[in-house]
Amino acid sequence: MSDDDQSQPLTSDSSKHSLNQLPEDPSPERPQKISRVDEENDAAEEAGNDCNNEIKMHPNPRIQRYLIAIEYIGTRFAGAQQQSNCRTVVGVLEEAFHKFIGQPVSIFCSSRTDAGVHALSNVCHVDVERISKRKPGETLPSHEPAVVRKAVNHFLQKNEGDIMVIDVRCVPFDFHARYKAQERTYFYRLLSGPEPLSTFEKDRAWHVTEELDLLSMQRACQVLVGCHDFSSFRAAACQAKSPIRTLDELNVTEVVSSLHFPSIKEREQSNSLVEDSSASSLRSESEVSHVSSITCQGKIDGSNVEPSQIFGMRKSHRCFVVTARARSFLYHQVRLLVGVLKCVGTGELTVDDVERILKAKTVTAASPMASACGLYLGHVKYDLPSET
Incomplete structure (x- = not known):
C-alpha cells in the first residue's frame, strides 16, 4: 500500500510490535500535540499486544538484527508487503537472504508501498543467526553490515535487478523498522506537456497533457500543510482509528526532468563559462557556480529553449515534484493530495475549492487519485542508536 504507513491492518507476521513512546499532554490548548498522540495511538493499536511479549523475551545473543535500506522500481512488484502467489519486495528480499545465509528469515518493512x-x-x-553451512550445529560470529549488503545484492541482481540494498546497520533487538520511524518523506513526479511520454519515463511519472500553474499549486499546498482532519484524503478502505494527521511539509517544485542531456546552447554556455573563468583570475569559483545554476534555472523556466526543434530530438516535458513529509500517512493520502493539486494546476479547481474539499471531510469530495507510478518513498527518518 502506497502511503498508509500506520493505517492498514497488519498480517500475522507484522503484528508483533508496538510503539514504545509515551503520549504527550492531551491539553485542549495544544491541538497539534493531540494529533501526534492520535497518530501514535493508531500505530500502537494496530501493532497489537504481542510486541510487549517479544521485547520482554530474553533475546538470543547469537541473533543479530539488521536495519536494511533498499531502493526499488515498483513496476514489477505487487507491492512491498508479502503476498501469496505474487512477486513482492519483501518476498524477493527474503529469498535473497535465504540464499545468502541458508535459512529462512522474516523481513519487516517501515512502509508498505502499493x-x-x-x-x-x-x-x-531482519533477524539473522549465522550458522555454519559446513557444520550445521555451529554458530558463527555475525556478518559485518558491508558483507550483508554485498552478498544480498549479489542474489538480488539475479532476480530482475529492480531492487538493491543501499545501506545496512546493526541495531538492538527491540529496534523496529516501522514503529521506530519518526518521519517519512514521499515524492511524486508529474510530467506536463502534450508530447507522448518518453520510453525512459514509462511507469516512472504521471503524464499530465495540460500545462500546470506552479504558483496556484503552491498556494493550494499552504491550505493543506499542518494539522488537519484528512478524511477527504484517505481511501474508503483506510482503517486508521483517527483521520487527524500533521502534514509537516507539502510543496511543489519544478525541476529539470531526469535523464536530461545538455542541448547545443547549454554546451556552448558551459564552455564559455570555462573560458571566462580561465581568462579572468578575478572571477571566483562560487561566481562561476552561481552563473551555472542560473543557466540551469533558465532551462527550467523555458527561457533557454532552442528556437527550433531539431529533427530526431524529443521535446522535453516540464517536470514537477510534489514533496509530502509527515510522521505517518493515511491510506492513499499522498496520491489523493496530488490528485487535487494537479486539478488546481490545470485550473479545474481553485485554492478555495481545496479548502472546501478539506472541510468536507469525505473522500467523495476529492479529485480522482493520482496514479501509483509517479509515487516514490524518498526517506524514512530514525533516531538511530550510536554504533558501537
Missing part, C-alpha cells in the same frame, strides 16, 4: 510505487529508500529489519 503495486507500482517506487522507493528511493524504504527501510526494513
Whole structure:
C-alpha cells in the first residue's frame, strides 16, 4: 500500500510490535500535540499486544538484527508487503537472504508501498543467526553490515535487478523498522506537456497533457500543510482509528526532468563559462557556480529553449515534484493530495475549492487519485542508536 504507513491492518507476521513512546499532554490548548498522540495511538493499536511479549523475551545473543535500506522500481512488484502467489519486495528480499545465509528469515518493512510505487529508500529489519553451512550445529560470529549488503545484492541482481540494498546497520533487538520511524518523506513526479511520454519515463511519472500553474499549486499546498482532519484524503478502505494527521511539509517544485542531456546552447554556455573563468583570475569559483545554476534555472523556466526543434530530438516535458513529509500517512493520502493539486494546476479547481474539499471531510469530495507510478518513498527518518 502506497502511503498508509500506520493505517492498514497488519498480517500475522507484522503484528508483533508496538510503539514504545509515551503520549504527550492531551491539553485542549495544544491541538497539534493531540494529533501526534492520535497518530501514535493508531500505530500502537494496530501493532497489537504481542510486541510487549517479544521485547520482554530474553533475546538470543547469537541473533543479530539488521536495519536494511533498499531502493526499488515498483513496476514489477505487487507491492512491498508479502503476498501469496505474487512477486513482492519483501518476498524477493527474503529469498535473497535465504540464499545468502541458508535459512529462512522474516523481513519487516517501515512502509508498505502499493503495486507500482517506487522507493528511493524504504527501510526494513531482519533477524539473522549465522550458522555454519559446513557444520550445521555451529554458530558463527555475525556478518559485518558491508558483507550483508554485498552478498544480498549479489542474489538480488539475479532476480530482475529492480531492487538493491543501499545501506545496512546493526541495531538492538527491540529496534523496529516501522514503529521506530519518526518521519517519512514521499515524492511524486508529474510530467506536463502534450508530447507522448518518453520510453525512459514509462511507469516512472504521471503524464499530465495540460500545462500546470506552479504558483496556484503552491498556494493550494499552504491550505493543506499542518494539522488537519484528512478524511477527504484517505481511501474508503483506510482503517486508521483517527483521520487527524500533521502534514509537516507539502510543496511543489519544478525541476529539470531526469535523464536530461545538455542541448547545443547549454554546451556552448558551459564552455564559455570555462573560458571566462580561465581568462579572468578575478572571477571566483562560487561566481562561476552561481552563473551555472542560473543557466540551469533558465532551462527550467523555458527561457533557454532552442528556437527550433531539431529533427530526431524529443521535446522535453516540464517536470514537477510534489514533496509530502509527515510522521505517518493515511491510506492513499499522498496520491489523493496530488490528485487535487494537479486539478488546481490545470485550473479545474481553485485554492478555495481545496479548502472546501478539506472541510468536507469525505473522500467523495476529492479529485480522482493520482496514479501509483509517479509515487516514490524518498526517506524514512530514525533516531538511530550510536554504533558501537
